[in-house]
Amino acid sequence: MSPTILTALNLHKAYGPIQAVRGVDLHIQRGEIFGLLGPNGAGKTTLLHMLTGLIPPDQGEILFNGHLFTPEAMSLKATIGLVPQELALYPTLSAWDNLIFFGRIYGLRGRTLRHRVEAVLDLVSLRDRARDPIQTYSGGMKRRINIAAGLLHQPDILFLDEPTVGVDPQSRNAIFEAVEALNREGLTILYTTHYMEEAQRLCHRVAIMDEGRIIALDTPRRLIQEMGEGFIRVGVPADQQQAFVQHITPLMGVHDVIRQDGHLLVRLQEPLRTLPAIFQIATTHRIPITTLQILEPDLETVFLQLTGKALRE
Amino acid sequence: MNLAASIAQIWALTQKDLKILLRDRTGMIVLFAMPIMFILVMSVALQGMFDVGSADHPVKLLVVNLDQGALYLNQEEMHLGQAIVDALDGFDGLDIVTEIDGQPLTRERAEALIADGTYAMALVLPPDLTQQVIDAVSGSAPPAPITVTFITDPGASSQLTAPVLAASAATMNRTVAYAQAPYRIRLALEHAAAELPPEQRAWVAPIAKALIAELTTTYNLGDIGGESEIRIETETPASFQVEQLPTAVEQNVPGYAIFGVFFIVGVLASSILNEKETGTFRRLMAAPLPRSVLLLGKLLPYYLVNVIQVALMFAIGRLIFGMNLGHSPAAWLMITLATAATATGLGLLVAALGKTESQISGIATLLALTLAAIGGMMVPTFAMPPFMQQLAKISPHYWALQGYQDVIVRGLGWQAVLPETGVLLAFAVTFYAFAVWKFRFE
Numbered sequence: 138m139s140p141t142i143l144t145a146l147n148l149h150k151a152y153g154p155i156q157a158v159r160g161v162d163l164h165i166q167r168g169e170i171f172g173l174l175g176p177n178g179a180g181k182t183t184l185l186h187m188l189t190g191l192i193p194p195d196q197g198e199i200l201f202n203g204h205l206f207t208p209e210a211m212s213l214k215a216t217i218g219l220v221p222q223e224l225a226l227y228p229t230l231s232a233w234d235n236l237i238f239f240g241r242i243y244g245l246r247g248r249t250l251r252h253r254v255e256a257v258l259d260l261v262s263l264r265d266r267a268r269d270p271i272q273t274y275s276g277g278m279k280r281r282i283n284i285a286a287g288l289l290h291q292p293d294i295l296f297l298d299e300p301t302v303g304v305d306p307q308s309r310n311a312i313f314e315a316v317e318a319l320n321r322e323g324l325t326i327l328y329t330t331h332y333m334e335e336a337q338r339l340c341h342r343v344a345i346m347d348e349g350r351i352i353a354l355d356t357p358r359r360l361i362q363e364m365g366e367g368f369i370r371v372g373v374p375a376d377q378q379q380a381f382v383q384h385i386t387p388l389m390g391v392h393d394v395i396r397q398d399g400h401l402l403v404r405l406q407e408p409l410r411t412l413p414a415i416f417q418i419a420t421t422h423r424i425p426i427t428t429l430q431i432l433e434p435d436l437e438t439v440f441l442q443l444t445g446k447a448l449r450e
Numbered sequence: 451m452n453l454a455a456s457i458a459q460i461w462a463l464t465q466k467d468l469k470i471l472l473r474d475r476t477g478m479i480v481l482f483a484m485p486i487m488f489i490l491v492m493s494v495a496l497q498g499m500f501d502v503g504s505a506d507h508p509v510k511l512l513v514v515n516l517d518q519g520a521l522y523l524n525q526e527e528m529h530l531g532q533a534i535v536d537a538l539d540g541f542d543g544l545d546i547v548t549e550i551d552g553q554p555l556t557r558e559r560a561e562a563l564i565a566d567g568t569y570a571m572a573l574v575l576p577p578d579l580t581q582q583v584i585d586a587v588s589g590s591a592p593p594a595p596i597t598v599t600f601i602t603d604p605g606a607s608s609q610l611t612a613p614v615l616a617a618s619a620a621t622m623n624r625t626v627a628y629a630q631a632p633y634r635i636r637l638a639l640e641h642a643a644a645e646l647p648p649e650q651r652a653w654v655a656p657i658a659k660a661l662i663a664e665l666t667t668t669y670n671l672g673d674i675g676g677e678s679e680i681r682i683e684t685e686t687p688a689s690f691q692v693e694q695l696p697t698a699v700e701q702n703v704p705g706y707a708i709f710g711v712f713f714i715v716g717v718l719a720s721s722i723l724n725e726k727e728t729g730t731f732r733r734l735m736a737a738p739l740p741r742s743v744l745l746l747g748k749l750l751p752y753y754l755v756n757v758i759q760v761a762l763m764f765a766i767g768r769l770i771f772g773m774n775l776g777h778s779p780a781a782w783l784m785i786t787l788a789t790a791a792t793a794t795g796l797g798l799l800v801a802a803l804g805k806t807e808s809q810i811s812g813i814a815t816l817l818a819l820t821l822a823a824i825g826g827m828m829v830p831t832f833a834m835p836p837f838m839q840q841l842a843k844i845s846p847h848y849w850a851l852q853g854y855q856d857v858i859v860r861g862l863g864w865q866a867v868l869p870e871t872g873v874l875l876a877f878a879v880t881f882y883a884f885a886v887w888k889f890r891f892e
Contacts, residue, residue: 189736190735190736191732191735191736191892192892208735209740211738211739211740212738214736214737214738214739215737215738217736219732219733219736221729221732221733222729223727223728223729223732224728224729225728225729225730225732225733226728226730227466227470227730228728229470229473229474230466230469230470230473234466234469238462238463238465238466239733239737241458241459241462242459242462242463242734242737242739243737243738244455244458244738246458270473286733287733296736
């Protein structure tokens with residue numbers, strides 16, 4: 138097992154009466170891509186802000202390479218890179234000027250700085266547009282420069298906060314490839330997202346957050362294997378949903394039923410075996426099934442199973 | 451984090467914001483073109499716009515009446531000084547002040563009151579005014595002009611002082627003409643009598659005596675005009691080192707420059723809000739960059755822009771209008787640096803208080819216009835009602851203007867602007883302290 142680069146112990150953070158993070162423990166291994174999954178309001182951003190020194194925890198501690206990390210620990214801050222969810226760039230300046238500026242903030246100078254700027258521009262495939270103002274870029278190009286700015290100082294760990302929000306498919310792929318290339322070179326990455334397919338593709342391990350807590354943490358494959366039961370999404374007229382739920386709940390293999398967006402999400406042990414019985418009940422009780430969708434087990438269904446909520450809520 | 455690294459970071463932040471500012475043409479127009487326009491156009495276009503001197507807003511004129519009077523033809527004492535004071539008091543637009551705290555004004559007191567900005571001008575009537583007027587017409591003394599002194603604050607607008615000066619001159623000339631009329635009539639009768647046969651000359655003397663008595667009593671010295679020997683010399687208080695009275699440009703450029711400097715408040719506050727909203731502050735806070743360094747680096751470019759702004763305004767005044775810049779570059783620099791510190795401090799405070807662009811824009815515009823108006827940028831403070839004159843002191847604009855006027859129109863040195871510099875720095879420290887207390891990086 139790789140050595141731990143980042144350890145979070147019993148982190149708590151509250152904003153007034155709202156407990157944003159409640160007792161989070163994390164151990165990020167050097168060289169892994171670690172996914173932090175959760176719906177909006179789960180506490181991901183607050184946790185990320187604590188891990189990057191933007192805000193201090195109310196309780197608990199953070200260790201980088203075994204050293205206590207606080208917002209004042211400047212030498213440790215020099216070893217982390219943050220790519221905020223916002224396009225944290227100066228739109229009237231060129232990509233080159235932006236990157237030169239952020240590089241200088243990290244103490245880079247002269248030829249070293251120019252080489253690093255060229256290297257990160259190559260990584261995000263935007264060297265030919267380097268002298269154009271950021272405001273002339275597409276959304277995806279801005280996202281790529283946003284990532285490049287976090288890499289200039291060659292951090293030990295990179296925090297990527299929802300890096301593909303509002304990005305076109307081409308830029309999304311470019312970002313995935315850049316993340317994978319960086320990781321192959323040994324960079325540790327903490328990747329927050331609410332797109333489960335991104336987490337499944339990129340992350341070695343994922344932690345699922347809900348209501349300020351980590352409710353599951355493992356590799357995506359193991360999480361799906363261990364918890365990934367099947368779901369079917371059934372469309373039934375609203376006035377007959379209650380009756381339908383009462384009839385199917387006693388069936389063998391039906392774990393529970395969740396109402397979501399006017400549909401019923403039925404968690405099943407083995408969907409294909411249980412489906413005929415469900416159809417039989419609908420026919421017997423003259424309840425029309427308007428739509429039916431079988432959801433393959435994935436991180437989305439894992440999350441549904443754990444919380445009863447959809448990841449994109 | 452060592453000092454050299456911090457300085458390098460501050461410089462990187464400064465260069466970045468200067469670049470952004472240079473590319474923001476609208477911002478540059480607000481900061482530079484507008485005050486330049488004020489100087490070039492408004493100085494000329496708004497001549498005579500001040501409405502002070504009306505019956506509703508009379509101009510205060512100190513009168514130091516030192517005249518001791520003299521015996522007139524009818525052997526009664528005449529006090530021309532008091533007659534002039536009474537005549538001036540009859541003007542609707544003038545408020546004549548001859549006593550302060552129940553004590554008659556002295557020249558020294560009047561100069562001190564002008565030097566400290568309480569009043570703008572004073573008229574000093576000499577002790578032998580009446581005697582000189584009588585001597586001039588009776589021919590008992592060699593002809594010599596009668597000198598009355600008009601003391602003015604060089605910082606006072608000539609649009610204000612010139613009408614007062616003209617009114618004073620006209621009043622004095624008329625009063626003197628009244629006084630001299632009987633003498634002139636007697637001289638004319640004596641001259642006419644010399645032409646008569648000797649036996650008839652004796653009749654003229656009693657007629658002349660009776661006529662003069664009638665003119666001086668019933669008709670109050672008669673109603674006959676005549677040329678006056680009164681000459682008014684305009685001076686500045688002795689504590690000032692003024693070689694010549696300031697031009698309109700010298701009076702206006704500092705005001706417009708200060709007005710422009712405080713427009714940095716909105717630009718700076720918006721820039722900070724923008725950094726918060728776009729997340730660049732967040733990115734910078736995750737870097738090995740202490741928050742104090744981040745704030746310093748954020749403020750320094752705006753501070754530099756302010757200093758350049760003021761230098762440019764005064765350079766235009768000097769190069770285009772031949773404006774006098776005073777004798778003390780050090781004093782000018784002290785006021786400029788302190789004013790810029792106050793303006794950037796206020797900008798940080800507005801950034802700390804404003805949560806949205808519209809809030810910041812509203813607060814900044816309100817402060818820029820209100821503080822400018824209160825501080826005497828639009829109407830001179832001495833033309834304001836007394837309570838407004840006191841209120842002016844809560845505006846940093848007032849102290850900045852006083853400082854520049856000390857340097858440029860009063861010709862004073864760096865010691866003289868220490869109070870204004872101190873007050874401006876106190877404003878700056880207060881703004882920074884309150885801003886840092888309320889400031890949130892997120």
